[in-house]
Amino acid sequence: MKNYDLVIHEKNAADASQKVDVLGCLDSHTVVDFEKSMQNVLAGMPSHLILNLSQLTYISSAGISALMGLTHRLRKDNGELILLKPSEKVFRVFRTLGFTAIFKIVESDDALQDALASRLG
Amino acid sequence: MKNYDLVIHEKNAADASQKVDVLGCLDSHTVVDFEKSMQNVLAGMPSHLILNLSQLTYISSAGISALMGLTHRLRKDNGELILLKPSEKVFRVFRTLGFTAIFKIVESDDALQDALASRLG
Amino acid sequence: MMSADETTGGGGADGGFEDETGFNEEVVDLDLSCRPHSRILSTIRTIVTGLADQHGFPDDIIGQIEMAVDEACANVIRHAYTGVNLPNHQLYRIHLRIVLCNQAMTIHVIDNGIGLHNKPKGASNVEEYLQRGAKGGLGLHIMDRFMDEVSYQYPEDGGTHVIMKKYLPTAATS
Amino acid sequence: MMSADETTGGGGADGGFEDETGFNEEVVDLDLSCRPHSRILSTIRTIVTGLADQHGFPDDIIGQIEMAVDEACANVIRHAYTGVNLPNHQLYRIHLRIVLCNQAMTIHVIDNGIGLHNKPKGASNVEEYLQRGAKGGLGLHIMDRFMDEVSYQYPEDGGTHVIMKKYLPTAATS
Ligand SMILES: Nc1ncnc2c1ncn2[C@@H]1O[C@H](COP(=O)(O)OP(=O)(O)O)[C@@H](O)[C@H]1O
Ligand SMILES: Nc1ncnc2c1ncn2[C@@H]1O[C@H](COP(=O)(O)OP(=O)(O)O)[C@@H](O)[C@H]1O
Numbered sequence: 001m002k003n004y005d006l007v008i009h010e011k012n013a014a015d016a017s018q019k020v021d022v023l024g025c026l027d028s029h030t031v032v033d034f035e036k037s038m039q040n041v042l043a044g045m046p047s048h049l050i051l052n053l054s055q056l057t058y059i060s061s062a063g064i065s066a067l068m069g070l071t072h073r074l075r076k077d078n079g080e081l082i083l084l085k086p087s088e089k090v091f092r093v094f095r096t097l098g099f100t101a102i103f104k105i106v107e108s109d110d111a112l113q114d115a116l117a118s119r120l121g
Numbered sequence: 122m123k124n125y126d127l128v129i130h131e132k133n134a135a136d137a138s139q140k141v142d143v144l145g146c147l148d149s150h151t152v153v154d155f156e157k158s159m160q161n162v163l164a165g166m167p168s169h170l171i172l173n174l175s176q177l178t179y180i181s182s183a184g185i186s187a188l189m190g191l192t193h194r195l196r197k198d199n200g201e202l203i204l205l206k207p208s209e210k211v212f213r214v215f216r217t218l219g220f221t222a223i224f225k226i227v228e229s230d231d232a233l234q235d236a237l238a239s240r241l242g
Numbered sequence: 243m244m245s246a247d248e249t250t251g252g253g254g255a256d257g258g259f260e261d262e263t264g265f266n267e268e269v270v271d272l273d274l275s276c277r278p279h280s281r282i283l284s285t286i287r288t289i290v291t292g293l294a295d296q297h298g299f300p301d302d303i304i305g306q307i308e309m310a311v312d313e314a315c316a317n318v319i320r321h322a323y324t325g326v327n328l329p330n331h332q333l334y335r336i337h338l339r340i341v342l343c344n345q346a347m348t349i350h351v352i353d354n355g356i357g358l359h360n361k362p363k364g365a366s367n368v369e370e371y372l373q374r375g376a377k378g379g380l381g382l383h384i385m386d387r388f389m390d391e392v393s394y395q396y397p398e399d400g401g402t403h404v405i406m407k408k409y410l411p412t413a414a415t416s
Numbered sequence: 417m418m419s420a421d422e423t424t425g426g427g428g429a430d431g432g433f434e435d436e437t438g439f440n441e442e443v444v445d446l447d448l449s450c451r452p453h454s455r456i457l458s459t460i461r462t463i464v465t466g467l468a469d470q471h472g473f474p475d476d477i478i479g480q481i482e483m484a485v486d487e488a489c490a491n492v493i494r495h496a497y498t499g500v501n502l503p504n505h506q507l508y509r510i511h512l513r514i515v516l517c518n519q520a521m522t523i524h525v526i527d528n529g530i531g532l533h534n535k536p537k538g539a540s541n542v543e544e545y546l547q548r549g550a551k552g553g554l555g556l557h558i559m560d561r562f563m564d565e566v567s568y569q570y571p572e573d574g575g576t577h578v579i580m581k582k583y584l585p586t587a588a589t590s
Contacts, residue, residue, distance in 0.1 A: 153454075274447065276444075
C-alpha cells in the first residue's frame with residue numbers, strides 16, 4: 001500500500017540545482033514526511049529545487065501549502081522552486097485554483113533547461 | 122449508474138435459435154430482472170438460447186444459479202443454453218468452481234456456428 | 243425476495259443522521275465510520291472516487307469530489323478533536339454518509355468535535371489566501387469551489403456536519 | 417504488526433464495535449453500514465475491489481474477494497431478516513468492517529438477523545450443489561473456496577458475524 005515516495009537526486013555540480021521526484025499522493029498524511037525531507041534537502045542549500053511531479057497522482061491543500069512554503073523560502077535566497085511536468089490531474093487543480101500564476105511550472109525537460117539557463121546565465 | 126442491461130435479438134428464422142447479449146453485472150439484484158426476461162424469451166420457444174457474455178463484467182452465485190436453471194429447462198426440450206465468449210473474469214469463475222464441465226461454453230462466433238450446426242444437423 | 247428493505251425505515255442511529263432518502267428505488271445510501279487518523283485519507287479517496295465513477299461522473303469532476311471530501315476529512319483529523327475531551331474514545335470518529343441518487347452525489351462529513359461555529363470564512367480566492375500568508379482557509383475554499391452545494395450544520399450535541407453535493411453533468415443541464 | 421485480528425471481539429450494534437486495532441500505524445480499519453437492499457451490492461463491490469486494489473492484490477484475487485463479500489452480503493439481504501421482527505427498524509442493516517494490514521485484508525459481514533446457527537453446510541463442491549438440485553449452498557461454498565480463512569460468530573444478541581480473510585500473495589509465501 002505504498003502510495004507515496006520520494007527520489008532525491010544528487011545536487012547538480014554545475015549549477016547547484018537539485019531534483020526530487022515526487023511519487024504517489026501528497027495529502028495531509030504524506031505531507032509530514034515530505035516537509036521533513038524537504039527541510040533536509042534545503043539544508044544542502046541548492047540554488048534551485050526542481051520537483052518532478054510527473055508521477056504525482058494527487059495533491060491536497062496540505063500539499064499545495066507545502067509547495068507555497070518551499071517557494072517562499074527559496075525565493076528569499078534568490079532561488080526558485082520549479083515544478084516539472086505535473087500530471088494533467090495535478091495541473092488542472094493548480095489552474096482551477098489560480099496557482100499557475102504563482103508557481104513556476106515547466107512542462108518539459110527542454111523548458112527546464114531554458115528556465116535554469118535564463119536564471120543562472 | 123446503469124450496470125446491467127440485456128439486448129434481446131430476433132429469433133433466428135432458419136434454426137429458431139435466439140441470442141441475448143448480457144451486459145454489466147448479474148448479481149443478486151439484477152438477476153430478478155434477468156430471470157423475468159428469460160422467462161419471456163423461453164415463452165417464444167427458441168430451439169437454443171445463446172447468451173453472449175462478452176460484456177458480462179461480474180456474475181455471482183445467483184447469476185450462476187439462473188444459468189443452471191436455464192440449462193435444465195432447455196435440455197428438457199432437447200434444446201441447449203450456449204454461453205458465448207464469456208469475459209476472462211467470468212470464465213475464471215466458471216472454471217474455478219467447476220462449471221466449465223456443466224455449461225456449454227463456446228469461445229468464438231465460428232465455434233458457435235459449429236456447435237449449432239452439429240446440434241441441428 | 244426482498245422482505246428486508248420494505249420494513250426498513252430511516253437513516254442511521256449512527257450519529258443521528260436524518261433520513262432524507264425515503265424508500266426511493268433509485269437511491270443508494272451508505273454510512274462509513276473510521277478513526278480520525280490521516281492514513282485513512284487515501285482509503286476514503288479510493289472509496290469516493292470509485293463510487294463517483296460508478297455513478298457516471300466524468301474524470302475531472304471525480305477529481306473535484308475527491309479533493310473536496312479529502313479536505314473535509316483532513317479538517318476533522320487536524321482540527322475537530324484538538325483539545326476536546328470526550329467521555330468515550332469511540333466518539334473520536336469521522337462519519338461519512340454517501341447518498342447517490344439519479345441527479346447527484348451527496349457526501350456528509352460528520353464529527354463530534356469542537357465545531358466550526360466561528361469558522362474563519364474560507365478564503366474566497368487564492369489572493370485572499372496568500373494575503374493571510376498562505377495559511378488556512380484553502381481547504382474550505384476548495385470545498386466551496388469544487389462542489390455545487392456546501393452547507394454546515396451543528397448538531398446539538400456538538401461537532402460539525404458538512405454536507406456537500408455534486409450534480410451529474412446531464413442532470414444539471416436538464 | 418497486526419494486533420487487529422488477534423484480539424477481535426464481537427461485532428454488534430452500530431458503534432458498538434470494540435476497538436480491536438489499537439493505534440497500530442500499519443492498520444487501516446473502516447466500518448460500513450447500509451440498508452439490506454440488493455441494489456447496494458454493486459456499491460459494496462466497488463468499495464471492496466477499490467480497497468483490495470489499493471492494497472496491492474492482483475486482479476484474479478481481487479475478483480475472489482469481490483465475489484466472497486458479495487455472497488456474504490447477498491445472504492444478509494436474502495436470508496438474515498426473513499420473518500424477523502426487530503424492535504427498531506434501524507436494526508435492519510448490513511454492517512461491514514474492513515481491516516487492511518500489512519499481510520492481509522479482513523472483511524467482517526455482520527447482521528442482526530435470525531442467525532446461521534443451523535446452517536446447511538455450504539456445498540463442498542459443485543457436484544454436491546448439483547445433487548441438491550442446484551439450489552442453495554453455492555454462496556457459502558464460494559466464500560470458503562475463495563477466501564483463505566472464513567469463520568462464523570454468533571453474537572449473543574442475535575445475528576450472524578462472518579469473518580473472511582485473504583492474505584497478500586507475497587505475505588502468504590513468506
Ligand atoms: N471539522 C472541523 N472542526 C473544527 N474546526 C474546523 C473543522 N474544519 C475546519 N475547521 C476550522 O476551519 C479552519 C480553516 O480550515 P481550512 O480551510 O481547511 O484550512 P486549514 O485546515 O489549512 O486551517 C481550520 O483552521 C479550523 O480552525
Ligand atoms: N446471514 C445469514 N443469516 C441467516 N441465514 C443465512 C445467512 N447466510 C446464509 N444463510 C443460510 O444459509 C443458506 C445457504 O446460503 P448460500 O450458500 O449462500 O445459498 P443460497 O443463498 O443460495 O441459499 C441460506 O439458504 C440460508 O438459509
